[in-house]
Amino acid sequence: MPAAIGTPLDELDTPALVVDVVGLERNIARMAEWGRRAGKGVRPHAKAHKTPLVARKQLDAGAVGICCSKLAEAEAMVQGGVDRVLVTSQVVGAPKIRRLVSLARHAEAMVVVDDPANAEELSEAAQAAGLRLGVIVEVDVGQNRCGTAPGAPAAALAERIARLPGLRFEGLQGYEGHLQHVYDAAERRAKCLEAMARLGDSREAVERAGLEVRVCTTAGTGTHEIAGECDWVTEVQPGSYIWMDADYLRVQGTPYRSALTVLAGVVSRQREGAAIVDAGQKSVSTDAGPAAVKGGRLTYAPMGDEHGRLTGDDLPALGARVELIPSHCDTTVNLHDELHVVRDGRLEAVWRIAGRGKVQ
Amino acid sequence: MPAAIGTPLDELDTPALVVDVVGLERNIARMAEWGRRAGKGVRPHAKAHKTPLVARKQLDAGAVGICCSKLAEAEAMVQGGVDRVLVTSQVVGAPKIRRLVSLARHAEAMVVVDDPANAEELSEAAQAAGLRLGVIVEVDVGQNRCGTAPGAPAAALAERIARLPGLRFEGLQGYEGHLQHVYDAAERRAKCLEAMARLGDSREAVERAGLEVRVCTTAGTGTHEIAGECDWVTEVQPGSYIWMDADYLRVQGTPYRSALTVLAGVVSRQREGAAIVDAGQKSVSTDAGPAAVKGGRLTYAPMGDEHGRLTGDDLPALGARVELIPSHCDTTVNLHDELHVVRDGRLEAVWRIAGRGKVQ
Numbered sequence A, B: 001m002p003a004a005i006g007t008p009l010d011e012l013d014t015p016a017l018v019v020d021v022v023g024l025e026r027n028i029a030r031m032a033e034w035g036r037r038a039g040k041g042v043r044p045h046a047k048a049h050k051t052p053l054v055a056r057k058q059l060d061a062g063a064v065g066i067c068c069s070k071l072a073e074a075e076a077m078v079q080g081g082v083d084r085v086l087v088t089s090q091v092v093g094a095p096k097i098r099r100l101v102s103l104a105r106h107a108e109a110m111v112v113v114d115d116p117a118n119a120e121e122l123s124e125a126a127q128a129a130g131l132r133l134g135v136i137v138e139v140d141v142g143q144n145r146c147g148t149a150p151g152a153p154a155a156a157l158a159e160r161i162a163r164l165p166g167l168r169f170e171g172l173q174g175y176e177g178h179l180q181h182v183y184d185a186a187e188r189r190a191k192c193l194e195a196m197a198r199l200g201d202s203r204e205a206v207e208r209a210g211l212e213v214r215v216c217t218t219a220g221t222g223t224h225e226i227a228g229e230c231d232w233v234t235e236v237q238p239g240s241y242i243w244m245d246a247d248y249l250r251v252q253g254t255p256y257r258s259a260l261t262v263l264a265g266v267v268s269r270q271r272e273g274a275a276i277v278d279a280g281q282k283s284v285s286t287d288a289g290p291a292a293v294k295g296g297r298l299t300y301a302p303m304g305d306e307h308g309r310l311t312g313d314d315l316p317a318l319g320a321r322v323e324l325i326p327s328h329c330d331t332t333v334n335l336h337d338e339l340h341v342v343r344d345g346r347l348e349a350v351w352r353i354a355g356r357g358k359v360q
Helices: A021-038 A052-060 A071-079 A094-103 A116-128 A152-163 A185-208 A329-333 B021-038 B052-060 B071-079 B094-103 B116-128 B152-162 B185-208 B329-333
Strands: A016-020 A066-068 A084-087 A108-113 A133-138 A167-174 A215-218 A260-268 A275-277 A299-302 A308-311 A321-325 A338-343 A346-352 B016-020 B066-068 B084-090 B108-113 B133-138 B167-174 B215-218 B260-268 B275-277 B299-302 B308-311 B321-325 B338-343 B346-352
Touching (some): A021 A052, A052 A066, A066 A071, A071 A084, A071 A094, A094 A108, A094 A116, A108 A116, A116 A152, A133 A152, A167 A185, A185 A215, A260 A329, A260 B084, B052 B066, B071 B084, B071 B094, B094 B108, B108 B116, B116 B133, B152 B167, B167 B185, B185 B215
Parallel strands (some): A016 A338, A066 A084, A084 A108, A108 A133, A167 A215, B108 B133, B133 B167
Antiparallel strands (some): A260 A275, A260 A321, B260 B275, B275 B308, B299 B308, B338 B346
16 A cells, blocks of 8 residues: 555555665765765666666766666666666567667667677667667676676677677676675675786777777676776676665675665564564565564564564564565565655655566 | 567567466366365465466366455455455554455455454454454464464454454464475375364364354465365365476475476576576575476576576577476566466467565
8 A cells, every 4th residue: 555655664554665765865975975086987786776766866976877687677767767778688689689779769778798699689780770789798707607708708709899880899897796795805805806807808808909998897886896996997886785785784894874674564473482574585585595683683584475583582562563674685676566765764755666577 | 578479488588477378277177176076165375376367267166265465465366356365364453454344345355363452453443344354263283473372272262253243253274384395295294184183173172162163274285185184174275286386396296287487588608518597586586496497407596686597418599498497486476577378389368467566
């Protein structure tokens, strides 16, 4: 049920995804300030919020554009008014390529590429539409997922792309997603610099081939400051810094604060030593472990699709509310249709998560 | 993008949630036939499909009503034309109770109760609306989640309810959710019969108090046949039998067949010995482990929000499709907005999952 603006937080219907908007604004401002200080572009990742208004706030704060995991996520952002999107995954097959070319008529839309046949298909479709599509070569810097091998193979693909009439070679992407949650600061820094060296080698190889690398995009919330030490990096792609899920809060040295919770209500107090809440796997994701309970006094464990168990001292009574801090904000946001935006303890707005479920 | 009816399965855009409709129809018919043979009602659980048309097919096949995990799920079912719903979780707090009473004007809506104060609130709201609400006392038969203790406490609550002017005591619910996925048939049977004994004791206690137990509802896909052996059980609540996720397929002695997959497309073939597909944690849930790959030849591992890795022999080429069998159908269905219904290898219909995200 849509709640009335002004409703106190603890009277919102449950479960509800809740934004501490002061925390959100502070996180956005802090990252923008870091970018200015470090002289790096910030291209925040929409996978964390999937909400055009949050993207616009990031652009207003100085972001150079918005990253999207999927084409459909980018479509949701552009329809929501975002004018600069980078699709950070490969767009494969004729139907999706046609959609991408259509999107590029309505916004600056770039895409990553790691395969020459895919590059040719993109070029043909763009050329047929009378467009020139900006593309970025994805380099595997150690995540072992998508991307060409670093160095010469990246340069070879860049050269092929530069010769294709429908494409404009823009630069390189190397995402070290596997390092974001390395808790120890020294270990994270060492591993990240190794990954960055692979990106730097690739940049050199491309430049030796006579091509300009305008964009060298990388890093996330956990590694952007380390990537920022490298000359060859032009911009970073942090997503989770706006929310800081429970797992990121364990990562040493990240100055961002928790701003996203799931408000849950106690629905059963029949068990000794436990309170059952109405938030289970369909309200708070478990792929990074169980959620934490705000305040730190209680422990939450999921109990199926729609229930969770709280344990600890001073358990809340039937009908009482608790705030859960998701262990993974991206997948938790993706479960909900709306963000309940709270300032000074009261509902200020309800924002539709337009990119929710946009996986195609 | 909405696909054209008649599109071959392997030309659907990816990732897409796909229903083998022949399998679905066979599973629904088989469960209905079991109910007739066993002389038990079948009240299928909507948490597995969240789709009113699937509920209607279950009712057409003879189901006595539809179970819903949450009030909002029940609202979605009733708005989709379902006329008999049982909310299998406690409905707590004045705003939700008002919604439940409103719902009861438009359908036969029952709810479970495990707390006397909650029962009084329900009674007052129903009475104020000039209604009498059917309620079922939830008994904890070993799941250790919601529900009164079995036996005397269940009877005491039933007696209190029977005296409340806005309520009509209908019977008992005892859900042994923790036993559904016990793979070994003998172990599952022994444990289920223990749980059923707690439900039987509770029924006797209520009847000794002079109340009629019209409904004694329990069990799921993994245990309905065992619960069916017990005289005191009047009906069962299976959900997953319509889809049979990868984990249920490991449960010995379940005759239902796999009818739900996530169609994924290969988006990168840059790694030796791996193909990367476009289905990650936002397309196929991981709370019960990784999805299986249809055909059994390949292995899938999630790689973040939007990617997964296939390994094995004869890896599919860039752009090729594979079908993933979710490890947990409930939470996977809840990620998607639409079911792509396929018969004889072609798209027959697209059904909106109206209950998706309805957690309140």
